[in-house]
Amino acid sequence: MIASLLIANRGEIACRVIRTARRLGIRTIAVHSDADAKALHVREADAAIHVGASPARESYLVGERIIAAARATGAEAIHPGYGFLSENADFAQAVLDAGLIWVGPKPHSIRAMGLKDAAKKLMIEAGVPVTPGYHGEDQSAERLKAEADSIGYPVLIKAVAGGGGKGMRKVNVPGDFAEMLESCRREAAASFGDDRVLIEKYIERPRHIEVQVFGDHHGNVVHLFERDCSLQRRHQKVIEEAPAPGMDEATRAAVCAAAVKAARAVDYVGAGTIEFIADGSAGLRADRIWFMEMNTRLQVEHPVTEEITGQDLVEWQLRVAAGERLPKLQDELAIQGHAIEARLYAEDPVHQFLPSTGRLDHFVLPRSVRIETGVEEGDRISPYYDPMIAKLVAHGPSRQWAIDELVNALEAVEVWPVKTNAAFLACAAADPDFRAGEVDTGFIPAKLDELVPDPAPSEGVWNMAAVATLSADFGTAADEDPWTALGGFRTNADPVRRVSLDHGGKVRTIEAVAELALEGVATAQEGSVLVFADGQAFAFSLPGAGGARAGGDSLDGDLLSPMPGRVIAVDAAPGMTVAKGQKLVTLEAMKMEHSLTAPFAGVVTKLDVAEGAQVTEGTLLVRIERKEEA
Structure with a gap:
């Protein structure tokens, strides 16, 4: 060893x-x-x-x-x-x-699978089915457009050296191709130093099915079954599970056999993943599943495979690298139950999923599920790296059981002041269609408005904040029972007391009722109250006291940088008339592009940045003067 x-x-x-x-x-x-x-x-x-x-x-x-x-x-x-x-x-x-x-795998295996176009040619030679597309050397915009027209829209433009959801653009109509190609090439060059692309037919109801493979230096290659990674946003995986819902044994055998064949074709050693795209319009069928690419490394979602097989894949990697044989052969591996993983990101779903950085003043994750994280309370979320801060993994005897455990865990997440997508993930996992296994990669885009949580506190959350305020030192002595000291007593009624609170500039006077403050967690200190409920965090303060306030949408025309980053595109100019929602500036931060748009119709009166500029959080980028729309 x-x-x-x-x-x-x-x-x-x-x-x-x-x-x-x-x-x-x-x-x-x-x-x-x-x-x-x-x-x-x-x-x-x-x-x-x-x-x-x-x-x-x-x-x-x-x-x-x-x-x-x-x-x-x-x-x-x-x-x-x-x-x-x-x-x-x-x-x-x-x-x-x-x-x-x-x-890791041998260098020549990495090279063989590193370029998507060459990898697909190799898979065709090995007898592995691939999706229709263009993988040629001619990279002129005219040739690429002609190939896309020939394949038929919608098509997918993909960076040849891409991965992790970077360098991918869906094109629905011919008129959008040029703009999408330019955007894809720019992102590919920035992420991989290679702006070459390939064109593929876009599958209308695609499911992302991948197979974990493992090889050793003694010629053994096995699969550890499949994962379904269809829940994605902007081509980034959000929720992954194993085994794939709706996968019958015959289809599983065919897909996993194809994955092993693909691994053997490149003399593969170590952990790898063969990714397939499936047409889910008629259920999972072996003749409707095609090779997409190979990831020659351990995957972010490897814990779900570990959970259903009872194996430690990192241990397998270390043993294989040391020259040992695979710990188990194919007939020794079996699926045990169902596992599902959610990626907890430092981002704000309410504001177009913008990354959120800063110190984790409060960071509590549930102990009911497996947690994989690289931070603790008091650590900082940096703008320099990927915004994923943890993975929550539930495993149980059935898919429904695992989903229930995951939803409960996500709703118990407590993070402040960094924003997270916990509530969004909980809504996605709890969605009836997802629970029924009706998933494809368009699931989140189609349901986005339903899945993004309401940023406004519910009545229960307002009441919880009021109860916590009255229980704290700034409303009632800490050693008193607040409900024995409340005014407004009514016979045969719940004891109530009024308290005024400020949330994001909205002030309300609440009649706090103890019996309504049953779910969630609240903390109060120095005139401020934090309430954690259903995966969200809500900040309240006494009117005029300041403290931790949840920011609301700005009503003025100042567009500030929401994070440190680099300006990669400027689509505004002084004096320009803009419509509400029009893209003005694009930032690159935390490995992603983020477009800032006009909050209302108006005229650009100030432009303080240029393409290529590095900006800090809070930097004024553009100022717009309101112009009423006709």
Whole structure:
């Protein structure tokens, strides 16, 4: 077994690898940027070493520094986690050339599957079915447009070197193709340093089915069954589960066999995922499922596979890298129950899912489900990296049981002041269509308005805030029973007392009723009250007291940067007349593009940024003077 391991990653995956390595008696070394100097993965590792500045391109993505760190700390092996350098064939080769163990597939396997067009050609040769599309060398806009017209709309433009939902655009009509191609190429160049694309037929009711595969150096290749990752927003996976709902044994056998065939075609070693796209319009059928791509690494959603198989995939990775045979062969693996995972992101669904950064002053996750996270209370969510802060994984004897456990766990999430998507995830998992297994990748876009939670507090939340206010020092002595001291007593009625509270500038006087404050958690201090209910956080204060207030939508025309980031596009100009909702500025932050739009119809009176500028949170970008629409 490997004696010492450097984890070339950060956050929850670094913590995940450290946990298994510690159980196996392996010494662990963490790497960190400036921003992560005090991060949880640094605190949990046996040793840690600094590798550069906060931006990933100056630290986690600098392979030479990672290898130098391994040498300096006496590491025997490097585990890349996922993202960053995990699918970089040149880095994998450099690790091997340095005399270190690479916990991952062979470099030539990574190269074979790294470019989507070449991978599909290889799969066709291996007899694996692929989706109709264009994977040619001619990258002229004219040729790509002609191929899209020939395939028939809608089509999907995908970055050849893409992954993780980056560099993908759906085009519904021919007139949108040029704009979408430019946007896709820009994102692909920024994310992967390669702006080449391929064109695929867009499946109208697509389901994202993927198969976990594993190979060793002794010629053994197995699958660990399938996962369904169809719940996505902007091509980013949101909720994943295993096994796939509606997958019968015959279809499972065919798809998993195709995945093993694909892995063998590239001489695969280690953990990998073969991703398929399925036409779900008539249920899952083997003849309607096509190869899409291969991820030559461990996946974010690997815990659901671990839960249904009872296997530790990180342990498998380490054992295979050390030269051991696979811990189990195909006939020793079986599905046990159902597992479902939700990705908790630091983002605000109410405001177009903008990332949310800052210190986790309050951070409590439920203990009823498996939690994978790289932060603790008091840590900071940085603008430099992916906004995922935790994964919640439920496992049980049935799909319905697992869904119930997940929904309950999501509704119990308590995070402040960073915003999260917990309530949004709970709504998605609790949706009747999802519970019935009626899922495809268009599920969230079609139901988005229903799934985004109401930002306004319910009557129960207002009452809970009032009860907490009266129970705290600034309304009633802390050692008193607030209900014995309340005025307004009425015979045979619940005791009530009035209290005025401010939420986001809205002031209400509440008749607090103790019996109504039954669900959720409330904390009160220094004139402020926080209420956690159904995955949301609501901040209240006494009128005029200030404190933690939940911001409402600004009614003026100042567009401020919601986060630190880089301006990648400016579509406004001084004196321009704009319509409500018109895109004005596009920011790149936390690995995503975010468009800021006009809050109302008006005229641009001030433009303070240019393309390429770096901005901090709160920077004035554009000012608009209101113009009443006809």
